[in-house]
Amino acid sequence: MARTPRQVGEEVWKTRIEKVNAELVTLTYGSVVAQLCKDFGNDYIQVNEQLDKMGYNIGIRLIEDFLARTNTSRCRTFKDTAEIISKVGFKIFLNITPTVGNWTQDNKQFSLIFDENPLADFVELPDDGKAVNELWYSNVLCGVLRGALEMVQTQVEAQFVSDVLRGHETTEMRVTLIRILEDEMPVGDD
Amino acid sequence: MTIYSFWIFDRHCECIYHKDYKRPYRQLRSKPDLGSDSIDEKKQQSGGPPTGKGPLSVDDDAKLVFGVVFSLRNIVTKLAGEKESFFVFRTSKYKLHFYETQTNLRFVMITDLKVDGIRPILEQIHAGLYVEYIIKNPLSPVEHTNGVGVNNELFSLGLDRFLRPLSIFE
Numbered sequence: 001m002a003r004t005p006r007q008v009g010e011e012v013w014k015t016r017i018e019k020v021n022a023e024l025v026t027l028t029y030g031s032v033v034a035q036l037c038k039d040f041g042n043d044y045i046q047v048n049e050q051l052d053k054m055g056y057n058i059g060i061r062l063i064e065d066f067l068a069r070t071n072t073s074r075c076r077t078f079k080d081t082a083e084i085i086s087k088v089g090f091k092i093f094l095n096i097t098p099t100v101g102n103w104t105q106d107n108k109q110f111s112l113i114f115d116e117n118p119l120a121d122f123v124e125l126p127d128d129g130k131a132v133n134e135l136w137y138s139n140v141l142c143g144v145l146r147g148a149l150e151m152v153q154t155q156v157e158a159q160f161v162s163d164v165l166r167g168h169e170t171t172e173m174r175v176t177l178i179r180i181l182e183d184e185m186p187v188g189d190d
Numbered sequence: 191m192t193i194y195s196f197w198i199f200d201r202h203c204e205c206i207y208h209k210d211y212k213r214p215y216r217q218l219r220s221k222p223d224l225g226s227d228s229i230d231e232k233k234q235q236s237g238g239p240p241t242g243k244g245p246l247s248v249d250d251d252a253k254l255v256f257g258v259v260f261s262l263r264n265i266v267t268k269l270a271g272e273k274e275s276f277f278v279f280r281t282s283k284y285k286l287h288f289y290e291t292q293t294n295l296r297f298v299m300i301t302d303l304k305v306d307g308i309r310p311i312l313e314q315i316h317a318g319l320y321v322e323y324i325i326k327n328p329l330s331p332v333e334h335t336n337g338v339g340v341n342n343e344l345f346s347l348g349l350d351r352f353l354r355p356l357s358i359f360e
Contacts, residue, residue: 060332064325067292068317074273074292151201151293183294186203186256 005083008070009091016069017092026121033137037126044134051136055143062093063148074152078177079103081154082110085145085175094118098173111161114138114171125165132167136160145175153181191358194284194300196349197255198320198340201294205252206334209349211359259288259298277309291316305358319348 003011033051040046066072070088075081082100090096096118102111119138125131136142142158149156155178162168198207266276278287285305289297289312297312323345324330334340353359 057332061325063293064291064295064316064321068321072292153294184202186253186260 005087006091006097008072009088009097012070012088012092013095022095022118023121026118029119029140030123037131037135042126042128042130044131048134048136048139051139052143052146055140055145056147057143058140059144059147059149060151062144063151066092066148078107078110078154081149082112082175086112089148102172102174108177110175112173112175114173117164117171120163120165120171123165136163137165138163138171142173145173150181153183155179155181191304192302192360193305193353193358194302196300196353197252197296197298199252199256199259199296199298200334202333202335203256203260204335205249205256205339207340207345208248208252209346210248255286255298255300256296259286259296263288263290287312289313289316295320301358308358311356311358315349315352319345319352323348 032054033047036047036050037044040050066089069092072084072088075084086098086100090098090112096114096116098112098114100110101113103109117138119141123137125135125137136159139160142160145158146156157176157178158173160171160173162170162172164171193211195208195210197205200206262276262279266274275290276288278285280286280303283303285301285303287299287301287305287308289309291297295316297315299308299312301308324340324342325332327342327344330340330342
């Protein structure tokens with residue numbers, strides 16, 4: 001493929017994506033998180049887990065839509081995967097391109113650094129002294145990545161390591177490659 | 191030009207959708223004369239599922255079809271590298287067209303010999319029908335295990351509406 005991921009992302013975003021109001025997304029996501037906090041009695045560890053699960057369920061469907069829209073060919077290296085996630089994936093679904101960086105030596109772990117995060121606009125974490133240390137507000141994104149990549153035979157772990165909402169300087173997600181999954185074989189037929 | 195049958199297999203190697211249009215290839219196998227074509231026509235118009243009158247059931251057919259495309263695809267990648275895939279093979283009686291998404295969904299269409307280059311059609315079935323009606327339908331399960339398959343009327347109707355006006359469908 002001659003075109004760079006950035007060009008693909010731009011083009012698909014411009015021509016093949018129906019846009020919705022960003023505030024609608026922000027507010028909808030906000031009420032989901034708020035409701036989860038209420039349901040779990042401000043047990044933020046549980047809330048993180050739920051968000052991740054929800055994200056996973058989104059991811060395993062979203063990847064089909066992603067492939068149908070972008071016609072991306074298979075990534076040869078995990079580096080390619082990271083580029084596509086940032087420049088095409090995040091671009092077409094959220095219109096952001098998080099910076100890829102902080103690779104480990106073995107090229108199996110990288111960071112996505114979010115300069116902007118539409119999910120977290122207008123957000124202030126609850127002032128209970130707990131949320132700032134426990135809640136990963138945008139944790140749904142980790143689940144989405146995990147789900148989507150699993151469907152293309154790439155098992156990863158993803159978690160936030162810092163968030164501006166918590167007072168950190170950046171919002172950063174670590175993505176770790178666990179393994180490349182083998183194709184499933186048909187069950188033996190006796 | 192004509193379509194004989196259409197199959198979708200998921201990443202667990204299960205047949206999740208199958209539709210027979212005309213099946214001379216089955217008749218060729220069970221009895222040599224092709225005279226009963228009109229009966230097939232009627233069956234297809236009534237939309238009822240084909241009765242397994244051949245020596246093999248639809249389930250067995252699905253296993254055979256999958257076995258063939260799976261092995262062929264594996265041979266192709268073994269010989270020519272990971273990025274290689276096969277699109278079609280032909281026999282003296284029919285052609286089998288194959289399209290696999292990166293999520294290991296496999297679309298198979300068996301047609302007569304005159305049909306050519308229908309990969310875009312298979313891609314469209316994935317992008318325009320499968321994704322729209324099944325993936326984006328929140329109430330439709332993601333996995334179609336235990337032989338339930340894609341049980342989705344909108345998808346079936348959409349597929350019919352998409353295929354029938356095409357020149358390959360006659």
